[in-house]
Structure formats: C-alpha cells, structure tokens
Amino acid sequence: MKPIQFTSTKAFNNLRVFEKSANVLGKSLIVLDAGLRADKVHDDYLAGRNWQKRAAVEASGFGLATAGGIAVGAAAVKGGTALGIAMLATPYRLGDYYWCCCYGWHCGS
Numbered sequence: 526m527k528p529i530q531f532t533s534t535k536a537f538n539n540l541r542v543f544e545k546s547a548n549v550l551g552k553s554l555i556v557l558d559a560g561l562r563a564d565k566v567h568d569d570y571l572a573g574r575n576w577q578k579r580a581a582v583e584a585s586g587f588g589l590a591t592a593g594g595i596a597v598g599a600a601a602v603k604g605g606t607a608l609g610i611a612m613l614a615t616p617y618r619l620g621d622y623y624w625c626c627c628y629g630w631h632c633g634s
Contacts, residue, residue, distance in 0.1 A: 555594075562587055 531537045562583040570576035 551594075554592075558590060559587060 566576055566580045566583055568578040
C-alpha cells in the first residue's frame with residue numbers, strides 16, 4: 526500500500542473534519558431510520574390495523590439494517606487502521622532531514 530502524502534496541515538485537518546462530519550451524519554441517519562419506522566407502527570395503530578405485526582416487521586428490519594451497518598463499519602475501521610498505518614509510515618520532510626516512525630530522523634542527502 527502506498528502511503529498518503531499530505532502536503533500541508535490543512536489537508537490533514539480537512540480529513541479530520543470529514544471524519545467528524547461522517548460520524549455525526551451516521552448517527553443522525555440511525556435516529557431518522559428509527560423515527561420513520563416508529564411512525565409507520567403508530568400510523569397502523571391509529572388506523573386500527575395489525576400494528577403488532579408492523580412493529581415486528583419494522584424491528585427486524587431495523588435489526589438487519591443495524592447488522593449491515595456494523596459490517597460496513599467494521600470494514601471501514603479495518604481500512605481506517607490501514608490508513609493510519611500508512612499515515613504513520615509517511616515520511617515528514619523538514620529541510621534536508623526527514624522523519625519516519627520506522628526510522629526516526631535521518632538526513633535526506
């Protein structure tokens with residue numbers, strides 16, 4: 526795997542902002558999904574339909590969606606771990622010297 530080359534601190538900070546935004550968006554989508562499913566059950570209850578069946582269907586759907594999200598999240602974390610290792614292995618240049626977690630400071634000449 527080729528290490529990621531950040532040319533500035535700003536590029537790294539942009540990645541961190543993206544990570545935090547994705548985290549908030551993911552949690553918001555879970556709340557939205559649960560709310561929409563609960564609304565369907567409530568609508569069936571008010572209409573006099575079989576709301577218990579609807580609740581079971583929605584709960585199992587929510588559970589399957591959660592299991593799928595966990596699987597995707599685990600794959601993302603695994604990829605993120607590889608990303609973190611690649612970032613650590615990326616040399617940082619400072620004039621004629623560079624630093625790498627594997628080697629420490631070395632002369633670039």
